Amino acid sequence: MTSSEIRRQFLDFFRSKGHLIVPSAPLVAKNDPTLMFNNSGMAQFKDFFLGNGTPPAPRVADTQKCLRVSGKHNDLEDVGFDTYHHTMFEMLGNWSFGDYFKKEALEWSWELLTGVYKLPKDRIYVSVFKGDEADGVPFDQEAWDIWKGIIGSEDRIILGNKKDNFWEMGATGPCGPCSEIHIDLRSPEEVAKQSGKELVNADHPQVVEIWNNVFMQFNRKADGSLEGLPARHVDTGMGFERLCMAIQGKQSNYDTDVFSGTINLIEQLSGRTYTGQMEKSDVAMRVIADHIRAVSFAIADGLVPSNAKAGYVIRRILRRAIRYGYSYLGFMEPFMTKLVPLLANQxxxxxxxxxxxxxxxxxxxxxxxxxxxxTLGTGLTRLDQIIGQLTGEGKTEIPGETVFELNDTFGFPADLTALIAREQHLQIDEEGFKAALAQQKARSRKDAASSAGDWVELQDIDKVEFVGYDETEAYAQIVKYRRVQNKQGTQVQIVLDRTPFYAESGGQIGDTGTLELFESNVPKATLTVLDTRKENDLSIHLVADRPDLDELLQSTDLVFAKIDTHRRELTEDNHSATHLLHSALREVLGTHVAQKGSYVGPDALRFDFSHFGKMTDEEISRVETIVNEKIRQNIPLDEKRNVPIEQARAMGATALFGEKYGDFVRVITFDPNYSVELCGGTHVPATGQIGLFKLTSEGSVSTGVRRIEAKTSEGALALLNEQETTLNALKDILKAPKDVVKAVQSLIDERNALQKKLETLENEKVQQLKEQLLAKVEAVNGHSVVIERVNVPSADALKQLAYDLKAKVDNLALVLGADINGKPQLAVMLPDSLISGRGLNAGQVVKDLAKNIKGGGGGQPFFATAGGSDASGLDAALAQGRELLG
Structure with a gap:
């Protein structure tokens, strides 16, 4: 049975049990501050478990793309070294939202595995939660009895601890006991020697968990206590790759057809043979086959490699694969990109x-x-320099801080540094590296530190209503609130039953404004809304904390919510302009242009899009012209809500890759022949309100992604006024009322001519100095020594002087000092005989000498420079150099 057939049978089975089959959510988590990536099948349904939304059906099934490379769930370093861990994996799942519970879930899992997939019953083990007295959670007798009835005995039922058999969404939130299903894939001979029951949850590569049935029946509060949920849910997850391994009778996930095609192609590209063992080339092929999936799907879902947050994680995964290919398969040219077509077709x-x-x-x-x-080449050069310096100093260990620097700056993992070091008869300070890494993680955790208290529930409602498309103010009631501690201090998050405040989403920033609190129609206080954010499908209004806030909020029976309308209008100008800009870019550059991110606020707009070349001045001008033409046409907004997704696509609506859309969407149109997009943001009633569009910059933001920044309406007018003021000031300074460009060009030409004259004079001075110093060369112990204080105009001139002397004098050992505009400079040059014969290193020598001038420096073993802050120490530095070389 192929992997495609296995996946299809899973979905067909649960469709027959009354489940709605839904598509996978994108890999990148949206509107959930607790997740960077969707790391489990339940992630896209989290709102339903929290009671913040209504599921599309009481029974749902899917296959979800998951990524586990950050936070608590981090399998990255295991990938390639075992048979079943992956960065990206598929999780097959079936879900019940307050519908069926343990009995149906467990019976159906057994029916599918043994009846449909025909897995041997005598190789399957199940586990149930044994309870935790300290946590106040009892033994799951119900699950035990159900399994006993299904299997017919207790022999294959295992009691599991809290770590393995109690699932929690996070530090707080829905949780409950779970029942895992494990399968023993060992040979009959191995099974005869030892029972598989003893190997469950013991990290045996052939006794693996394939399915987990989670029964959400509790809510974990911030103080750690548990309370029962009003409705009980089922959340199951089955590792697709492991299931394929079991059904296809393989000993490794990588031997299944999920990966075998990719590994075959890697064999062809590298000329190596995959044996499936622990050879370095085998590990490399597994790493590459796994990582190409994670990287490709993340990019397809709208993420691009970068140096921040989720983009950095993807870059790290990609670089890990490249390193393995470079080090163990001999790939010196791009090879990962050649795997994408095969993956796309699969x-x-x-x-x-x-x-x-x-x-x-x-x-x-x-x-x-x-x-x-x-970068790898640069890193190897740097590592060679480090090894050369350490060897010259007689040291045998690379310091942990240096190993960390190579890892952090050049992407060199500690194991690669250790491998290269061993070839040079060195070792690395592993403990020092771990300490440096731990310090970095501690800094990151501190920077990201945030904590939230329990919600104080004031009302029980089914749905929070957003009225901000039609209203800028509304009367509402408080549903709940909580305090959060973050970098800004203590803030309070308030949820209303209806709100005109737009919550930050889709690139548009959240509204600000006020909440006026009433008790029995009497106004009590007005709170300033600092921001509005979306979290787990809730609109959350952030206000500053105050001592009497609990009393105020709990006694409030009516709230008058009012947004800052002027700020909203300016934001709408910029948001609608991004739609016009998107269509203009596709018209000018081509239909390959797709939105890759945006910022829309009252001050400016930023629009990221897919394109591989710098836009020309002509293209930029054309885009700006088209957008302003559409503004002048005053095209009215055509907004359609609750449009069936297929109808929206038939209308030609542009959707963002990496966004998950429901069955019904909102369509924003400015001329059906020009701009039709799926969008949840707020917009101008007609394009004329935008007034003016002025593009301020265009540049690269990451590989294959360009960024345009622009201003509209008041911002664009202010920019033009500022530029006009600057131009008028230049006219006055240059005394050129008509042709400023000509006047500036004349100044530049004059400056260039003077610069050339100055360079000629400086070069003549350096040559004169060179001749003077040649006359002062001393023969010391077989070396030609020059140690002098010189008068040069720049650090470049000092360097040129050193190299000119080297060209004239054999075996030159040189120390030069100069006071350049009050800043002391040193240059050291050593011959090969001193480097190899006496173990000297110019970089280390100049560092030692620079202490006299309160500075530092470095360079290569034969030439190095240093700067400092105390010119009075130059003579002492030269004297120390003379003592060293004399």
């Missing part, structure tokens, strides 16, 4: 987004490979 029927963006994904990966292979 998953076209279940995850079509990769096939739709195949060219873009492949190009982003190729550009990243080119850049990192270049």
């Amino acid at each position: 998953f076209a029927d279940v995850f079509p987004e990769l096939k739709a963006q195949q060219e873009f994904v492949a190009t982003v990966i190729r550009e990243e490979e080119i850049a990192f292979l270049r």
Whole structure:
């Protein structure tokens, strides 16, 4: 049975049990501050478990793309070294939202595994939660009895602890006991020697968990206590890759057809043979086959490699694969990009987004490979310098801080540094590296530290209503509130039953404004809303904390919510302008242009889009002209709500890759022949309100992604007024009322001519100095020594002087000092005989000498420079140099 057939049978089975089959959510988590990536099948349903939304059906099934490479769930370093851990994996799942519970979930799991997939019953073990007295959670007798009835005995039922058999969404929130299903894939001979029951949860590569049935029946509060949920839910997750391994009778996930095609192609590209063992080339192939999936689908879902947050994680995964290919398979040129077409075709029927963006994904990966292979070369050069210096000093260990620097700056993992070091008869300070890494993680945790208290529930409602498309103010009631501690201090998050405040989403920032609190129609206080954010499908109004806030909020029976309308209007100007800009870019550059991110606020707009070349001045001008034409046409907004998604697509609506859309969407149109987009933001009633569009910059933000920044309406007018003021000031200074450009060019030409004259004079001075110093060369112990204080105009001139002397004098050992505009400078040059014969290193020598001038420096073993802050120490530095070389 192929992997595609296995996946299809799972979905067909649960469809037959009354489940709605829904598509996978994107890999990148949206509107959830607790998650960077969707790391489990339940992530996209979290709102329903929290009671913040209504599920599309009481029974749902799907296959979800998951990524586990950050936070608590981090499998990255295991990938490639075992048979079953992955960065990206598919999680097959079935869900019940207050519908069926343990009996149906467990019976159906057994029916599917043994009846449909025909897995041997005598190789399957199940576990139930044994209870935790300290936590106040009892033994799951119900699950035990159900399994006993299904299996017919207790022999294959195992009691599990809290770690393995109690599932929690996070530090707080829905949780409950779970029942895992494990399968023993060992040979009959191994089974005869030892029972598989003893190997469950013992990290045995052939006794693995394939399915977990979670029964959400509790809510974990911030103080750690548990309370029962009003409705009980089922959340199951089955590892697709492990299931394929079991059904296809393989000993490794990588031997299944999920990965075998990719590994075969890697074999062809590298000329190596995959044996499935622990050879370095085998590990490399597994790493590459796994990582290409994670990187490709992340890019297809709208994420690009970068140096921040989720983008950095993707860059790290990609670089890990490139390193393995470079080190163990001999890939010196881009190779990962060649795997994308095969992957796109393999998953076209279940995850079509990769096939739709195949060219873009492949190009982003190729550009990243080119850049990192270049970085690898630079890193190797740096490592060679470090090894050379340590060897010259007679040391045998690379310091942990240095190993960390190589890791952090050049992407060199500690194991790669250790490998190269061993070849040079050195070792690395592993403990020092771990300490440096731990310090970095501690800093990151401190920077990201945030804590939230329990919600104080004031009302029980089914739905929070957003009225901000039609109203800028509304009367509402408080549903709940809580305090949060973050970098800004203590703030309070308030949820209303209806609100005109737009919560930050889709690039548009959240509204600000006021909440006026009433008790029995008497106004009590007015709170300033600092921001509005979306969290787990709730609109959360942030206000500053105050001592009497609990009393105020709990006694309030009516709230008058009012947004800052002027700020909203300016934001709408910029948001609608991004729609016009998007269509203009597609018209000028081509239909490959797709939105990759945006910022829309009252002050400016930022628009990121897929494109691989710098826009020309003509293209920029044309885009700006088109957008302003559409503004002058005063095109009215055509807003359609609750449009069936298929109807919206038929209308030609542009959707963002990486966004998950429901069955019904909102469509924003400015001329059906020009701009039709799916969008949840707020917009101008007609484009004329935007007034003016002025593009301020265009540049690269990451591989394959460009960024445009622009201003509209008041911001654009203020920019033009500022530029006019600057131009008028220049006219006055240059006394050029008509042709400022000509006047400035004349100044530049004059400056260039003077610069050339100055360079000629400086060079003549350096040559004169060179002749004077040649006359002062001393023969000391077989070396030609020059140690002098010189008068040169710049650090470059000092360097040129040193190299000119080296060209004239054999075996030159040189120390030069100069006071350049009050800043002391040193230059040290050593011959090979001193470097190899006496173990001297110019970089280390100049560091020692620079202490006299309160400075530091470095360079290569034969030439190095230093700067400082105390010119009075120059003579002492030269004297120390003479003592060293004399």
